[in-house]
Ligand SMILES: CC(=O)SCCNC(=O)CCNC(=O)[C@H](O)C(C)(C)COP(=O)(O)OP(=O)(O)OC[C@H]1O[C@@H](n2cnc3c(N)ncnc32)[C@H](O)[C@@H]1OP(=O)(O)O
C-alpha cells in the first residue's frame with residue numbers, strides 16, 4: 036500500500052508542527068537488494084538456534100553492569116531454560132567480564148552441550164585479551180565485530196571500504212592463528228549496522244571470512260547480520276536477509292544469524308521475517324533488555340512459535356520465576372503489558388472480554404472432559420487468550436478482574452470461582468449494576484472478596500424475623516396478613532445458596548441467602564430489601 040499526499044477528503048488530519056523533513060527514508064540511506072523473494076510465502080516450522088546475548092549486549096546497556104554473582108545467576112537460568120549457545124561477555128571490555136569468562140574456563144560451570152560465545156572488536160590487543168580469557172575452555176565461539184555502513188565508516192572509524200576490509204581481514208587472520216591449536220574454537224563475524232550497509236560490500240566481507248576461516252559443514256562460521264539500529268519496516272530487513280541467504284558462498288558452511296534491535300518497536304517482526312527469509316540463528320535478550328529500546332525479546336519469539344504449535348525447545352513453564360531472575364540480574368522491571376509475562380497480559384477487566392473468556396474456559400473444560408484428555412493437554416482455543424496461562428505457570432485466578440469496565444459475566448465468574456456462588460442468569464445483570472455503581476464511585480478495581488462482601492450486603496438482608504425457621508408459604512401468609520402483596524417469581528437453590536426473585540407490592544426485587552433455611556431466608560431478604568427501599 037502506498038499512502039500519497041494530500042489526504043483524502045474523509046481524513047481531516049492536517050500537516051503537523053514537527054520537522055519531519057530532517058529525516059530521510061531508508062531507501063535514500065541504503066540500497067535494498069531487489070531480487071527473488073520467497074519469505075512472504077514461507078512458514079516457520081521449527082525453532083531457530085536461540086542465542087541469548089544478555090550477558091554481553093544486555094549487560095552493556097545496564098546502568099550497573101552485572102557482577103559475577105548476577106552474571107552467574109543469569110547464566111544458570113539460561114542453561115536451565117535450554118539455551119545451547121550463550122554469549123557470555125566482552126572479555127576485553129572490563130575486568131569483571133574477563134574474570135567471568137575465566138570463572139567459566141576454570142570451573143565446571145557449563146554443560147558439555149552448551150557453547151559460550153565471547154565478543155571482540157577488530158583490534159589486535161583486544162583479540163589477544165579475548166583469547167587469554169577463553170584459554171582452557173573446551174569449546175567457544177569467538178565473535179568479531181566491526182561497523183560496516185557508510186556513516187559509521189566515515190564518522191566513527193574514519194576508514195573507507197577498503198580500509199575497513201583490511202582491518203577485518205587482519206583481525207580475522209590473527210584470530211585464526213591464535214586458534215590454530217584449538218579445534219573447539221569456532222568463529223563468528225558481525226558486520227555491525229548491516230542493515231545500513233551496501234549489500235555487495237557485506238557479501239564481500241562475509242565471503243572473505245568464510246574462506247579465510249576455512250569454514251566447513253563440520254566447523255561452520257556464523258555470519259550474524261544485525262539490525263543494529265532499526266531503520267525500516269520489517270519486510271525490508273527480510274529482503275536484506277534473503278539476499279544474503281541466497282548469495283553467501285559455501286552456504287552449507289555458514290550459519291546465517293540475525294540480531295535485531297527494537298528502535299522502531301518491530302524487533303520481533305524483524306526476527307520472524309528474517310527466519311522466514313533464511314536465518315537459522317537469532318540473537319536477542321530475555322524480555323528485550325539491551326541498548327536503547329533493547330534487543331529483540333527471545334521469550335516473545337519463542338512463545339510466538341509455541342502459540343503456533345511449534346516446539347520452541349525452551350522451557351518457560353514457570354515464566355514468573357524466569358522473570359524474577361532477569362529482573363534481579365538486570366535491576367530493571369518487566370512491563371505489566373509485556374507479551375506473555377507482564378502482570379496484566381492474561382487479565383481481562385472489560386466486560387465482553389470477560390464474558391468470552393469465561394465461556395471459553397467452561398467450553399474448554401467441557402470438551403476436555405468429554406474427550407477424556409486432561410485439560411492441560413487438550414487443544415486450546417479460548418477467546419482472547421493466545422496461550423493457556425497455566426502452560427506458563429500462571430493460575431486462572433488473575434485472568435478475570437473487575438472494575439467499572441466489567442460486566443455481568445466477569446462478576447458472575449469471580450463469585451463462582453472464588454466463592455462458589457453461581458448466580459442465576461436473570462440475577463447477574465441486577466448485581467452487575469450494583470457493582471458498576473460501586474466501582475464508578477470508587478474508581479477502583481474490586482477484589483473477589485470485596486465482590487462477595489458487596490453481594491452479601493446487597494442481597495442478604497435479614498430482619499429479626501428471618502432467624503425464625505419457617506417455610507416460604509408461611510412467609511408469604513405472614514406478609515399477606517400485614518396487607519403486603521408478595522409473589523415469588525423465581526426461587527433457585529444451588530448447594531447451600533438460594534436466590535429469590537420476588538414481586539413485593541408491584542416491585543421486583545432479588546434476595547439471597549446461604550446456609551440453613553437458605554430458601555426461606557432468601558425470600559425474606561427480598562421482602563426486607565423491598566420494604567427498606
Ligand atoms: C553494537 C554493539 O553493541 S558494539 C559493542 C559495544 N560495547 C561496548 O562498547 C562495551 C565494551 N567496550 C569497551 O570496554 C571499550 O569501548 C573498548 C575496551 C572496547 C575500547 O575502549 P577504548 O580503547 O577506550 O575506546 P572507546 O571506548 O573510546 O571506543 C572508540 C574506539 O573504538 C573504535 N572501534 C569501534 N568499533 C570497533 C571495532 N569493532 N573494531 C575496532 N575498533 C573499533 C573506534 O573507532 C574508536 O577508535 P578511535 O579511538 O581510534 O577513534
Ligand SMILES: CC(C)C(=O)C(=O)O
Nearest residue numbers: 180225227228261263
Ligand atoms: C555487533 C552486533 C552483534 C551488535 O551488538 C549490534 O549490531 O547491535
